[in-house]
Amino acid sequence: MSATAAQHPPFGSVFADVMAIAWYRDGQWGPSSVVPLAPIPLHPAAHVLHYASECFEGFKAYRWADDRIHLFRMDRHLARFRQSAESLVLPVPEARFVGDMVTALIERCHAVVPEAPGALYLRPALIGTTANIGAAAAPSTEACLMVLASPVWDYFSGGAKPLKIWVEEHATRCASHLGCTKTGGNYAAALGPTMAARRAHQVDQVLFCPGGDVQETGAANFLLIREGHILTRHLDRSFLHGVTRDSLLTMAGDLGYRVEERAFSVDEMVQWVKTGEAALSGTAAVLAGVGSLQRAGETITVGDGQVGVHTQRLRSALVEIQQGRAPDRHGWLQTV
């Protein structure tokens, strides 16, 4: 690890000393406020603790060279947050309401937003708080919405290491109707298979491909990349529609790549990576290169086993837009 990597705490382990919070009761949202970061009062029978009524979002704000703070595609993240809430039958807050909580929070913790390549990671979370363990088959009528702010540093400060991925052809990541819902329950569901694969095959992540159909990993979308061509799954209900995925595909089109969105099999993926690249996309790492795929009885090296040149090129191009070093042609950034 480099000296910088040793100095910076791991992703998500440090928080601003303030948070934004609002409570839903009697059919409406109360006022939101920015308060000191502290434990929240929660009844031990709270719906979320027993029946997992929870969803969240994750996006970043960047400090540009001129010191102003810019949010990346918050509108998309808030639209997805509302969809997640709706699919879990939680009270759905207006995007404007959550957006105002985010900006009020950033104004209060402006000073802790790291300089590039760091960022402020914003984590809205919505939980069902009704104290009723009899409500197993009923929605929570009360809820709490909070927004946490976490300064994060370069994900790859220790050097971009190619990932080892287990190709899981049996287990599913989540219930089939919750593929597009960003909920803690899906992470809990993916954890068992992921830990089992880590133990058995010493991999970093698991790519869920039930019945040979390539979907995504526990927390990132999956892309196949080569000279002038990107292949990734089309938007169906099986996986979380990443904002990073969408941004990369849009940008790749601008850069002259042919973007193909369709279902593909494990066999097709194995053929592709003989000469092509594979990568994982998500807000935290942006785009992380895959070095090898492990499958029952077989290790498949992706390209030359290193992070591919197109993966690096696409990642840098998106990071430059986020950090204000390249023009924002698609109106993705919003000044706080």
Ligand SMILES: *Cc1c(COP(=O)(O)O)cnc(C)c1O
């Ligand atoms: C959050 C998430 C992603 C990545 O989405 P981004 O909007 O790109 O950050 C991908 N898959 C899953 C399962 C996720 O929860």
